[in-house]
Amino acid sequence: MDTLEAIEKRHSVRDYDDKPIGKDTVDKLQNVIDDLNSESGLHIQLVLDEPEAFSEEHLSYGRIHGAKNYIALIGPDDQELEEKCGFYGEKALLEAVKLGLDTCWVGSTYKKMTSVVDIKKGERFLLIIAIGCGVNDGESHKSKSLDDTIISEGERPDWFIKGGEAAFLAPTAMNQQKFQFVLHDGNKVEAKTYRAYFCKTDLFEVGAGKDNFEWI
Numbered sequence: 778m779d780t781l782e783a784i785e786k787r788h789s790v791r792d793y794d795d796k797p798i799g800k801d802t803v804d805k806l807q808n809v810i811d812d813l814n815s816e817s818g819l820h821i822q823l824v825l826d827e828p829e830a831f832s833e834e835h836l837s838y839g840r841i842h843g844a845k846n847y848i849a850l851i852g853p854d855d856q857e858l859e860e861k862c863g864f865y866g867e868k869a870l871l872e873a874v875k876l877g878l879d880t881c882w883v884g885s886t887y888k889k890m891t892s893v894v895d896i897k898k899g900e901r902f903l904l905i906i907a908i909g910c911g912v913n914d915g916e917s918h919k920s921k922s923l924d925d926t927i928i929s930e931g932e933r934p935d936w937f938i939k940g941g942e943a944a945f946l947a948p949t950a951m952n953q954q955k956f957q958f959v960l961h962d963g964n965k966v967e968a969k970t971y972r973a974y975f976c977k978t979d980l981f982e983v984g985a986g987k988d989n990f991e992w993i
Contacts, residue, residue, distance in 0.1 A: 780983050783874040784946050790879035790911035793843035798825065798909065802876045806908075809872040810848070817865045819852035822894050830887045830905065841881060844907040848873070849894050854901035862903045870906050879911030929960040936989040937966070943984025964990045 828845035850862040927941035
């Protein structure tokens with residue numbers, strides 16, 4: 778499975794069974810996380826066999842059932858943390874999908890189990906990605922209009938449209954998709970976001986092809 782196939786396959790899965798993640802899969806995912814941490818300066822961590830993060834009984838919306846494995850997105854508490862966690866967290870999520878795992882991007886409906894992760898001084902635990910074997914494959918949700926989210930001063934090239942289509946498939950809080958991509962001067966792209974993480978910029982790059990444009 779390549780990255781574009783993983784983007785299309787991924788749906789948020791909220792119900793998981795007790796099947797453990799195989800050691801080979803764990804080792805491969807840990808290697809990916811190690812590489813992402815080295816590249817980004819983040820402190821992303823793989824947490825296994827820990828069900829308490831999703832055990833809050835009072836939650837009525839967006840609950841995750843049966844999950845006990847997740848990726849904790851942690852890093853230096855600075856102005857770049859949310860963008861980096863979105864960008865590199867999406868890379869980790871897609872690698873998990875390639876390895877045959879189901880996933881769910883979880884922004885708030887969980888407990889931060891600080892006792893099972895390593896949070897160094899000056900770092901913040903931002904959010905988590907549930908991973909495991911889903912009871913079902915999840916389902917796609919209605920997206921906003923492409924015309925509302927990719928804006929061009931002139932004709933929209935194919936790569937720009939493909940980038941927008943891929944970005945639509947990024948996980949966002951409550952599927953709100955509060956972002957836009959604006960094309961300037963033929964190949965300069967501006968990403969605008971409205972209280973949303975930057976995971977969609979990673980998918981835009983994959984869909985559009987990084988050689989076709991530059992960020993502004």
